[in-house]
Amino acid sequence: MKFTIVRALLLDALYQVLDNKVFRILVVVIGLLILMPLFMAFREDGVQLLFGTWSFPYDKFLDSFGAMMGASGSVVSSMSSSEVQELCIQAYQSLIITGLMGNLGIFICLAATAFFIPQMVEKGAADTVFSKPVSRITLLLARYLTGVLFVGILACLLVFGTHFALLIGSGASDSAFLWNALALTYKFSLLYAVTLLIGVVTRSTVASILLTIIFMMFNGCVHGAWKGVQMSADSEMETGESLSGDTGGITVKVNGEEQSGDELIEATDDGDAGWFIDTIWTTTQTLHYTLPKTGDASTIAEKLQTTFAGDENSPFQDEEMALELKSLPPTFEAIDPTSLDGKSEHFPPAEDGTIVFAAVSESSGARLLVHRRPVLEAPSGSSGRMRRESSRSAEKAFTAWLEADESRQQDSLERVFIAEGTTWNRSARDFRWTAFRTDGNWSVRTLLVREGDWFGSIQLEHPEGAELDDSITEHFGNRDYMFGTGSITSMHASRDPSAWYAEKLDWTGDWKYSIWFSVGSSLGFVFLCILLSWWRLARIDF
Amino acid sequence: MSESILSVRDVEKTYGGFFGKWHKALDGVSLEVGRGTVFGLLGPNGAGKTTLIKILLGLVRGIEGEAELFGKKVGAPVPRTRVGYLPEAHRLPPYLTGWQVLRLFGQLCGRDRAWLDERIPLWLARVGMTKDAHRKIKEYSKGMCQRIGIAQALIHEPELVFLDEPTDGVDPVGREAIRGIVEELKDQGTTIFINSHLLMEVEMICDRVVIMDKGRIIQEGTMAELTPDTGAVRFTVTPYPKDLPQLIGGIGRGLNEEPPGSEAEDTGQFELTVDGTETDKIIDILRANQIGLRGLSRPKLTLEQSFIDLVKKEQR
Numbered sequence: 117m118k119f120t121i122v123r124a125l126l127l128d129a130l131y132q133v134l135d136n137k138v139f140r141i142l143v144v145v146i147g148l149l150i151l152m153p154l155f156m157a158f159r160e161d162g163v164q165l166l167f168g169t170w171s172f173p174y175d176k177f178l179d180s181f182g183a184m185m186g187a188s189g190s191v192v193s194s195m196s197s198s199e200v201q202e203l204c205i206q207a208y209q210s211l212i213i214t215g216l217m218g219n220l221g222i223f224i225c226l227a228a229t230a231f232f233i234p235q236m237v238e239k240g241a242a243d244t245v246f247s248k249p250v251s252r253i254t255l256l257l258a259r260y261l262t263g264v265l266f267v268g269i270l271a272c273l274l275v276f277g278t279h280f281a282l283l284i285g286s287g288a289s290d291s292a293f294l295w296n297a298l299a300l301t302y303k304f305s306l307l308y309a310v311t312l313l314i315g316v317v318t319r320s321t322v323a324s325i326l327l328t329i330i331f332m333m334f335n336g337c338v339h340g341a342w343k344g345v346q347m348s349a350d351s352e353m354e355t356g357e358s359l360s361g362d363t364g365g366i367t368v369k370v371n372g373e374e375q376s377g378d379e380l381i382e383a384t385d386d387g388d389a390g391w392f393i394d395t396i397w398t399t400t401q402t403l404h405y406t407l408p409k410t411g412d413a414s415t416i417a418e419k420l421q422t423t424f425a426g427d428e429n430s431p432f433q434d435e436e437m438a439l440e441l442k443s444l445p446p447t448f449e450a451i452d453p454t455s456l457d458g459k460s461e462h463f464p465p466a467e468d469g470t471i472v473f474a475a476v477s478e479s480s481g482a483r484l485l486v487h488r489r490p491v492l493e494a495p496s497g498s499s500g501r502m503r504r505e506s507s508r509s510a511e512k513a514f515t516a517w518l519e520a521d522e523s524r525q526q527d528s529l530e531r532v533f534i535a536e537g538t539t540w541n542r543s544a545r546d547f548r549w550t551a552f553r554t555d556g557n558w559s560v561r562t563l564l565v566r567e568g569d570w571f572g573s574i575q576l577e578h579p580e581g582a583e584l585d586d587s588i589t590e591h592f593g594n595r596d597y598m599f600g601t602g603s604i605t606s607m608h609a610s611r612d613p614s615a616w617y618a619e620k621l622d623w624t625g626d627w628k629y630s631i632w633f634s635v636g637s638s639l640g641f642v643f644l645c646i647l648l649s650w651w652r653l654a655r656i657d658f
Numbered sequence: 659m660s661e662s663i664l665s666v667r668d669v670e671k672t673y674g675g676f677f678g679k680w681h682k683a684l685d686g687v688s689l690e691v692g693r694g695t696v697f698g699l700l701g702p703n704g705a706g707k708t709t710l711i712k713i714l715l716g717l718v719r720g721i722e723g724e725a726e727l728f729g730k731k732v733g734a735p736v737p738r739t740r741v742g743y744l745p746e747a748h749r750l751p752p753y754l755t756g757w758q759v760l761r762l763f764g765q766l767c768g769r770d771r772a773w774l775d776e777r778i779p780l781w782l783a784r785v786g787m788t789k790d791a792h793r794k795i796k797e798y799s800k801g802m803c804q805r806i807g808i809a810q811a812l813i814h815e816p817e818l819v820f821l822d823e824p825t826d827g828v829d830p831v832g833r834e835a836i837r838g839i840v841e842e843l844k845d846q847g848t849t850i851f852i853n854s855h856l857l858m859e860v861e862m863i864c865d866r867v868v869i870m871d872k873g874r875i876i877q878e879g880t881m882a883e884l885t886p887d888t889g890a891v892r893f894t895v896t897p898y899p900k901d902l903p904q905l906i907g908g909i910g911r912g913l914n915e916e917p918p919g920s921e922a923e924d925t926g927q928f929e930l931t932v933d934g935t936e937t938d939k940i941i942d943i944l945r946a947n948q949i950g951l952r953g954l955s956r957p958k959l960t961l962e963q964s965f966i967d968l969v970k971k972e973q974r
Contacts, residue, residue, distance in 0.1 A: 124765035128751065135753030135794075240749030244810070247715040247745070248766040249738040657673070657718040 121250060122258075129262035132232065139228040139266075142221070146270060149212055150277035157285035158204040174200045205282055205289060213296040214414045217274060218303065223329070225270070225304055226311055229263040230324040233315030233649075242658040252653050260312050260646060264305045271300035292421035299417035306408035306638050307332060309645035316649040316656075335407050342404035343613035345397065346628070408638040415618040416631055423623070432473040432486065434572075447477040448484055461524065461551055462487045463510070463564060463573045464517045482578035488570050507566045511545045514564060518549055525550045556580065663818055663849055664691040664714065669723035671709055671873075683709040685873040686723070691851065691866075693817075696844050698864035699853040700961075702969055705870040707853045708746060711820050715743055727818070739768050742816035744807050746823045746853070752796035756787055756806045759795060760813050767814035774813065781809040786835060800827035808836060818849045825856060837863065861885065861961040869965060871972045877964075884964050887956060890929045891937055894953030895944060898926045906943060909936050926952065 133139045157164045162173040178200070236245060236259060246252065275297035282289035310331050315324040431450050444450065453471040460483065462469055469489030476483050493502045494509060505513070511529070518526040530546040545564040550557055560577040578584055620629040627633045669687045674680040684706045691697045699707045712718040713725055716733045727737040750759050757778060764774040782788045785805035795803065804827050811819060821840070825833040840863050843850055854860050860867065867884050869877040877884065891910075899905050903913060910932035932940065937954075944951055 118768060120765045120768065120770050123771075124762050128754070128762050131753050131758065132751070238749070240745070240747055241751070243712070243717060243743070243745035244748050244750065244763070244807075245766075246717055247738060247741070247743040248763060249735040249741075249768065250766055251735050655719065657720070658712065 125258040126262055129259065133228065133266055136228055138224060142224050142228055142270065146274045149274060150281050153208065153278060153281040154285045158201050159286060160198055160201050201288065205286060209278065209290065209293045212278060213275060217300060218414055222304055222307065225267045226307060226328055227325055229267065229308065230311050230315065231321040232259045232263055233312055234319050234321045234324060237316065237319050237656065246658055253650050256650055256653055260308065263308050264301065267304045268301040271297045295417040295420040299413040303410050303413035306410050306642060309642040313645045313649045316652045335410060338400060338403045338407055339409060339411055340613065341400050343617040347613045347616045405637060406641060408641045409634045412621060412634045415621050419622065419631060434472055444475055445484065447479050448475040450475045456483065456485065460485060460577065463489065463514055463571060468492065480578055480582045480584050482576065482582065482584055485575045486572065487575065488572045491566065491569050491571060507545065510564060510566065510571055514547060523552045661693045662690045663693050663728055665726045667724045669713060669721055669725055671713060671718060671721045682873050687875055689868055689875065689878065691849060693849055694847045695866055696850045696852065696864045698860040698867040699851065699870065700857065700860065700867060700965055701870035706873040707870055708822060711822060711851065711853060715741065715820065740817045742811035742814065742819040744811040744821045744824055746826065748807050750795045750803060750806060753794065755792045755794055756782065757791045759806055760810055763810040764813045769814045777813060781813055784839060785809045786832065801829055801832055804828050805832060808839065819843065820851045822853045824852065824854065825859060857962040857965055869968055871969055876972050877968050885959050885961050888959055890931045890957060892927055892929045892955045892957050893951065894927050896926045896950050896952055899947065899949055902928060905947060906940055909939050929957065
């Protein structure tokens with residue numbers, strides 16, 4: 117195609133969007149969003165409004181957002197001012213890009229570009245345009261690509277503008293955040309393909325916008341349902357095991373016959389869910405794999421951030437266990453984990469596990485160890501069926517292991533929930549025990565957590581009587597140290613399907629959770645929409 | 659006929675279906691248009707004229723039969739580079755100015771910007787739109803849109819131009835200017851295909867005419883063939899003789915007898931078909947009866963009359 121034609125189509129689209137009031141409003145809103153961080157700067161010493169006219173320390177500022185901060189409010193209180201500054205900047209970026217522009221902004225962009233196709237194919241206008249020596253597919257693609265291009269430019273303007281405004285105003289910004297420009301454009305391009313198809317079929321702007329919104333909702337429901345069911349399916353074995361452990365002695369009547377809890381679970385497991393449920397699940401799966409995964413855009417941006425930026429300050433990250441050690445406790449220094457082999461006991465069976473991280477405090481002699489081993493299969497209940505270990509069965513195994521040898525003594529066990537923010541929590545077991553070793557008695561505290569296919573234990577141990585820095589024991593005790601602000605933060609979530617899926621989605625691994633599959637199938641859907649639009653457009657008699 | 663640049667053979671087009679009623683818009687239409695011809699396409703509403711033009715431009719697809727432009731099948735974009743089109747009731751992009759419209763459509767036809775920037779002012783001047791060139795189309799009146807529409811159809815200097823109701827909504831001065839443009843294009847050898855309800859204009863401009871009805875061609879020919887000499891002689895007399903039939907006593911044929919007090923009495927005109935000697939005889943009778951002869955002419959059948967007669971005959 118000649119460059120002259122490309123330029124003409126591009127300019128035509130440009131004039132068209134510039135003439136559109138919704139688009140103008142969008143540009144003004146983006147301008148305001150870019151300017152906002154200049155007027156509200158997040159400095160290390162607090163929040164400054166209007167170039168320092170008013171200043172608020174972070175505790176006062178965050179107090180006013182207390183309701184919004186929820187559980188993490190307590191987390192903030194133990195952070196340094198630079199960490200709070202970083203948190204505020206990240207929260208602002210997330211609020212503007214993922215929240216505001218990722219949802220409302222996309223709606224407005226769709227409204228601002230939905231008329232592209234209907235206006236082109238409406239009676240009177242189509243005769244003039246389609247009688248020119250330009251093929252219909254060229255005109256269609258030109259409209260689609262120019263729509264995506266303009267929204268891409270706006271997304272870049274917003275993301276880069278916000279980034280530089282934060283750099284100027286607050287003196288800091290996360291450069292990995294720039295990936296969001298791509299994520300916003302990607303999300304729009306997926307939805308705009310639907311708008312394009314509806315526009316060609318209905319030839320109505322209003323219908324295009326409304327039906328795209330309905331599609332967005334339907335799409336969200338399909339993916340939401342799939343994530344929910346898939347998450348349940350993934351943890352089915354664990355749940356079954358937990359229930360099995362809980363049913364001891366309980367009997368229920370089923371069809372007049374008494375059944376034990378374990379028998380009931382097995383019957384349920386073996387039972388036929390029914391053709392109706394099967395059909396719904398198969399349909400949901402098919403739709404999930406086929407429809408564009410618009411919700412993945414922000415997660416992919418986050419993964420890109422992680423992939424390209426990494427975490428320079430983090431002394432330890434375990435992708436598979438999804439554990440991250442953000443910083444070492446005071447006086448601790450990382451050492452070669454293999455140097456502790458044979459010196460410290462771990463969650464059995466030891467031969468299946470490894471110490472993946474170790475740090476020692478020379479002054480106190482304390483050690484911090486992260487140990488992991490895969491989830492194993494073990495005989496279950498009265499049936500003796502092999503099932504994957506659950507947290508409950510692991511707890512039993514750990515207790516039995518402590519009791520099996522006189523060199524160990526369990527002091528206490530607490531079932532705790534580890535929470536981050538307000539969106540997720542997961543259960544963990546907090547064991548306190550004493551190890552009678554050849555070099556003396558050691559006080560050990562082990563936090564046992566299951567994540568996916570792994571069991572991890574984060575273990576703090578020190579010789580009895582050694583004086584530990586209060587901050588270490590306190591933080592370890594209230595677990596903020598590990599999962600909220602301090603050292604080890606789980607990158608995973610457990611009970612929120614969206615968070616669970618976001619954590620599963622990755623560059624490698626099972627194809628269902630592969631970013632490549634997500635992007636590939638979504639782009640395949642876009643291709644299909646364009647193909648159908650072209651097929652329909654080629655058959656329209658103007 | 660000169661080299662054929664447009665050819666249609668047994669073209670049929672049917673609309674409808676999918677639970678709707680089928681409607682045959684074109685039913686076996688065949689025609690050829692030679693280079694440099696000004697071709698008129700006439701017919702009542704729904705005759706299939708616009709459908710035929712749209713088929714030739716690839717706007718309507720799914721036809722039976724063959725249609726070619728410049729020796730290539732219609733539908734492919736390439737032949738359309740050499741074609742200009744002014745659609746009926748067209749809608750130009752309202753967000754563009756007149757100047758931008760001409761540049762956009764010129765570029766879509768493959769002309770580069772520099773070439774267009776030279777010609778746009780000339781075309782704006784020719785259609786009388788120089789003053790309003792930088793106003794947006796949405797601010798234009800219907801006539802102004804029509805003028806810019808004509809300019810966009812011609813800006814890239816096409817060899818074949820389809821004008822569908824070119825003077826629709828244009829004032830008399832504008833109509834004259836458009837007629838002038840068409841005459842000029844004709845002199846330059848551009849082939850013009852006009853579809854218009856203003857038969858006077860078609861009669862003034864066109865070389866050949868096709869009359870369509872119900873999707874079929876019911877008459878085709880040159881202007882002379884469609885507007886033949888009727889053989890009648892028109893006498894303008896005063897006073898108008900009340901007993902005219904008796905007076906001329908059976909000389910000639912087809913006397914248009916008018917009732918007393920009719921328009922003929924006011925105009926003093928009557929017509930009848932006569933040969934040379936019979937004319938002299940009638941003149942002698944008129945003089946003998948002291949009836950003054952004020953005029954004598956041989957009227958032709960107008961295109962409009964010819965069109966109405968044909969369509970009425972077809973509809974019977």
